[in-house]
Amino acid sequence: MSDAAAFEPRIVAFFCNWCTYTAADLTGVSRMAYEPNVRVIRVMCSGRIDPEFILAALREGADGVLIGGCHPGDCHYIEGNYKMLRRYRLLLKYLRAMGVDERRVRLEWIAASEGDKVQRVVNELTWTIRELGPLALPVMPQPEGAGASEESALAEANA
Amino acid sequence: MSKPKAGFNWFASCGGCEEAVVDLHEAILDVVAAVDIVFWPCAMDFKKDDVRAMRDGEMDVCFINGAIRTSEEEEIAHLLRRKTKIVIAFGSCSHMGGIPGLGNLFTRDEILEHDFTQSFSVVNPEKTYPQEVTKVPEGEVELPRFLDYVRSLNQVIDVDYYLPGCPPPVALLRNAVQAVLSGELPPRGTVLAPDKALCQECPRLDSKPDDLAITEFKRPQEIIIDEEKCLLAQGLLCLGPATRSGCGAPCVNGNMPCTGCLGPTSRVKDYGLSTMTVFASLFESKDEKEIDELVDKIVDPVGSFNRYSLPSTFLHRKANV
Numbered sequence: 001m002s003d004a005a006a007f008e009p010r011i012v013a014f015f016c017n018w019c020t021y022t023a024a025d026l027t028g029v030s031r032m033a034y035e036p037n038v039r040v041i042r043v044m045c046s047g048r049i050d051p052e053f054i055l056a057a058l059r060e061g062a063d064g065v066l067i068g069g070c071h072p073g074d075c076h077y078i079e080g081n082y083k084m085l086r087r088y089r090l091l092l093k094y095l096r097a098m099g100v101d102e103r104r105v106r107l108e109w110i111a112a113s114e115g116d117k118v119q120r121v122v123n124e125l126t127w128t129i130r131e132l133g134p135l136a137l138p139v140m141p142q143p144e145g146a147g148a149s150e151e152s153a154l155a156e157a158n159a
Numbered sequence: 160m161s162k163p164k165a166g167f168n169w170f171a172s173c174g175g176c177e178e179a180v181v182d183l184h185e186a187i188l189d190v191v192a193a194v195d196i197v198f199w200p201c202a203m204d205f206k207k208d209d210v211r212a213m214r215d216g217e218m219d220v221c222f223i224n225g226a227i228r229t230s231e232e233e234e235i236a237h238l239l240r241r242k243t244k245i246v247i248a249f250g251s252c253s254h255m256g257g258i259p260g261l262g263n264l265f266t267r268d269e270i271l272e273h274d275f276t277q278s279f280s281v282v283n284p285e286k287t288y289p290q291e292v293t294k295v296p297e298g299e300v301e302l303p304r305f306l307d308y309v310r311s312l313n314q315v316i317d318v319d320y321y322l323p324g325c326p327p328p329v330a331l332l333r334n335a336v337q338a339v340l341s342g343e344l345p346p347r348g349t350v351l352a353p354d355k356a357l358c359q360e361c362p363r364l365d366s367k368p369d370d371l372a373i374t375e376f377k378r379p380q381e382i383i384i385d386e387e388k389c390l391l392a393q394g395l396l397c398l399g400p401a402t403r404s405g406c407g408a409p410c411v412n413g414n415m416p417c418t419g420c421l422g423p424t425s426r427v428k429d430y431g432l433s434t435m436t437v438f439a440s441l442f443e444s445k446d447e448k449e450i451d452e453l454v455d456k457i458v459d460p461v462g463s464f465n466r467y468s469l470p471s472t473f474l475h476r477k478a479n480v
Contacts, residue, residue: 051436072445098264098478
């Protein structure tokens with residue numbers, strides 16, 4: 001088995017409480033199997049998702065991020081999903097400029113009744129990222145930390 | 160009791176931060192009277208060996224401006240850290256990477272190739288590049304290494320406080336010096352500026368619509384800018400809603416939008432992403448195509464939202480793909 005075949009993507013999914021999370025429950029209850037690569041985080045609304053969350057997930061080791069919200073017009077909070085859509089379109093442009101493949105971050109509208117769509121979207125994203133390979137973000141070396149002498153000097157200064 | 164010892168240093172930056180020190184005007188005399196300046200290569204004759212000769216922690220405070228781009232800067236940063244009790248990252252470059260931080264959109268090779276072979280003012284048919292070591296009759300001479308990427312100061316050494324701004328507002332510098340002299344310092348790691356958004360101190364706040372909805376973006380050169388009205392309401396990309404206050408809004412007073420040099424407030428981890436959230440949420444359209452047309456008007460999202468902060472973002476630099 002080659003290295004590429006051994007790679008299993010880690011995907012963080014942000015699902016809105018009212019539609020997509022409920023749909024994911026339905027997927028499970030309906031015994032529809034899907035790729036086990038997603039870690040689902042439930043949020044109250046896709047409008048709660050800040051691009052900071054998405055990039056933090058990628059920085060902390062996720063290879064992809066899936067965002068699930070209510071269909072346009074169906075948002076429990078009237079228009080949270082539109083806010084997510086606008087951020088997502090802008091984020092994609094930012095990701096392109098920063099050399100990150102935009103296929104790693106996917107936004108989907110999945111209604112509570114669409115358990116089969118959760119299955120399909122999770123599978124598709126997992127297979128796509130499996131092909132793209134691990135997300136190897138450039139690492140910046142961090143400071144090694146203050147040595148003993150600085151620690152004591154600081155304690156003195158702050159005393 | 161002897162006077163506290165202070166130092167200033169200049170890494171990868173334009174030198175505007177040094178100007179900010181001089182902009183203290185007469186107040187600089189109070190500073191000079193209150194402290195012994197033991198290191199300030201820009202203004203006085205000090206060498207690296209003078210710092211080496213100091214005891215560890217001998218310097219009470221050092222204001223360090225500029226990002227870290229070369230091996231020499233990295234080495235001196237570590238040296239200054241060892242010799243200083245309180246290190247203050249001074250200015251946007253030191254705080255978040257600053258304008259030099261935008262170099263992280265390119266690889267080291269791309270930058271060297273452009274600057275030494277393609278730049279308009281360069282004629283270099285033999286493709287001569289600077290060498291780190293060059294043999295001359297007298298022996299070998301060395302240049303510092305141009306590192307692969309730009310880092311903010313806290314990505315190289317531990318930083319005690321941050322004095323933000325491009326350059327840091329004089330009032331904030333005066334307060335910081337006062338705090339150091341009185342010993343009344345906030346918790347370590349604090350950014351020495353008010354922790355609220357610029358909009359809150361903006362002279363045009365009253366003209367900011369409550370239900371601001373962005374339908375188009377305009378660049379400053381495309382319109383005659385109204386001198387009274389909220390710049391956001393005029394379609395300009397003014398970063399005031401997401402940027403820390405404390406500058407007194409000189410750009411807005413000069414009829415130009417805020418570009419975000421003071422960075423984020425304390426609760427934000429990635430300034431650019433947080434700023435994008437603010438703006439994208441304000442788009443009026445609910446239609447994907449219209450949203451994309453609006454996004455297209457933001458020609459350079461990285462340069463617009465991370466003008467002073469690219470190295471300190473989650474991504475740090477462009478992925479090499």
